[in-house]
Amino acid sequence: MKRSLTEGNLFLAQTFDPRLLLEYEQLLKNTNASAETRLAVYDRYPELLRERDDCYLDKMMLLTLRGKYKEAIELAAHKRFHIYEGGEGKLTKLHAWLHVLYADETAKHGDVAQAEEICRKGAEMPKSYGEAKTFFNQEAHIYYLLGTLYGKDGDPEKERAAYEKAAEYKAAVSEISLFRALALKKLNRTEEAQTVLEEMLQTAQNLLDNEDRRTYYGVGSPSPMPFETDIVKQNRLAGYTLKAFALYGTENYSEAEDCIRRAEKIDPNHPEACFYHRILK
Structure with a gap:
């Protein structure tokens, strides 16, 4: 694997195809390369980076994971995106x-x-x-x-x-629903807060119980990135992360930590797991 990654880097240096930058970065990502390693590749090929919105967004995420928030915001300010x-x-x-x-x-x-x-x-x-x-x-x-x-x-x-x-x-259930529940608690609407957290737990458990099924397939459904077609892996990541946020809201902190560790075992650089540690610790 190390040989193939090295050869990929050498091949990329000899081409001018921005698609190869995306695929190489995705290969690095899905072999759990560090954020530093992946950022170094983007920094090495700035011309190719500018031609790919998905790579540009990925670099913003990597900067965020490294705690370089201001740099990521400034990077976004210098780009006109074309959403697909x-x-x-x-x-x-x-x-x-x-x-x-x-x-x-x-x-x-x-x-x-x-x-x-x-x-x-x-x-x-x-x-x-x-x-x-x-x-x-x-x-x-x-x-x-x-x-x-x-x-x-x-x-x-x-x-x-x-x-x-x-x-x-908001109709969708996500890790951000935790903050709706916390706000409801601040407003002394505890029953509503509990309902939100229970819905999060139910959604998370459904992802884990049906890990081999896609939750939605139709117009606007997420397009899998290269090397990310393993639906079991994606559902486990989403399920454990969502469950961790929900358990935090119910004050089951040790169980929440266990779920986050399970997610990080699958993907050490999972963004939502990083956000959990940064904002809830």
């Missing part, structure tokens, strides 16, 4: 998480006002993204963090308004 069918929502989801993580880090360093500004920008989608916000955009984590920041500022009116926004119903 099956790739909808990937950029907007990363945009939101990226700003939440950056705002949280900024607040921990003591600059609450700047953290609030960063957080608000997470809910604004630049026109250069080529994708507008819809009802289904998951933003509970943005507004939940804003609520906690307004609370630190001593502004109960803004704090409550942010929690109300975070508590809004």
Whole structure:
């Protein structure tokens, strides 16, 4: 395997086909190469990188995993994206998480006002993204963090308004649903919060119990990336990660940690597992 990866790098250096950059990076990703190794490849071929939106987005994710939030945001600002069918929502989801993580880090360093500004920008989608916000955009984590920041500022009116926004119903169940549940708890709507967490647990368990089945296949269904057609692996990753977030919400922290470790055993660089450690620790 090491030989094939080395040969792939040498071959890539002799071609001008950006598709090969995508496939080589995907090969590195699915053999659990480190974020540093993969970023080095992108840095080696900037011309090829600029021609592939998917590679560009992948580099943003790798920078996020390395904690280089500002650099990832600046990278996004210099690109006009062209969203493809099956790739909808990937950029907007990363945009939101990226700003939440950056705002949280900024607040921990003591600059609450700047953290609030960063957080608000997470809910604004630049026109250069080529994708507008819809009802289904998951933003509970943005507004939940804003609520906690307004609370630190001593502004109960803004704090409550942010929690109300975070508590809004969204049709999809994801790890971000945890922050809706946490916001509902802040608003003393504990029964609703419990319902959200139970739905998360049920969805996660369904993924694990039916690991060999696709949850949806039709218009807008995710397009598998190269070397990522193993539906069992993908469902286990999604199931264990979602279950971890839900168990955190029910305060079963040791069980949540066990689920995250199971996900990381499958993929040491799984983004949602990284987000779990960064934002919930």
